[in-house]
Amino acid sequence: MPTLVGGIYHVVEESGYLEYGTSCFFVVPASQGVSARDSPELYSLYMDWLQGKPVGLATFNVEPYFEGKPFADELIVSVIDYNSQKPRVVIVRRIKGTTAISSKIERIPVGVQEIVQYINGTYKPVKRTVFKERKYFVSVIGVYDNTLYSWGRFVVFEPQHPITRLNLNADLHKK
DSSP states (O other): OOOOOOTTEEEEESSSEEEEEEEEEOOGGGGOOOGGGHHHHHHHHHHHHHTOOEEEEEEEEEEEEEEEOOOOSSEEEEEEEEEESSEEEEEEEEEEEESSEEEEEEOOEEEEEEEEEEEETTEEEEEEEOOOOOOEEEEEEEEEEEEEEEEEEEEEEOOOOSSSEEEEEEEOEEO
């Protein structure tokens, strides 16, 4: 059975002697806006994908603003999943400034739709898989100089791609 030793997977024979070793690398898709901080979610996503499960990753890119200017002080962001009978909190994280946070999601196909796309200079009918919509509530809250700053929004989207990036401009309210 392979064992992880110092970042290298080793296969050991029953006799206990080292048979061979191979390096193991995990590349984070930074080009998709997924931070290295989300690597546990990516590993879990990859393992589910290998098992044939319809999974994806939703990346919430939260950009807090106050009065039109970026808000760089510490805040707390939470994401509540409304896709099951009982809503459940899936993410609670402290952030500072613009932050990308990710959560594994299910991509459940619900049918096929025929749409018209512009391909190579002509409009052609194309069939595409339609996925069940995902529903989340994203909230941002923080206290700075004895003043409460908050923002919240329901986000509903169809995860057409395995990695779905959602840009959220959090226009904070002062209370």
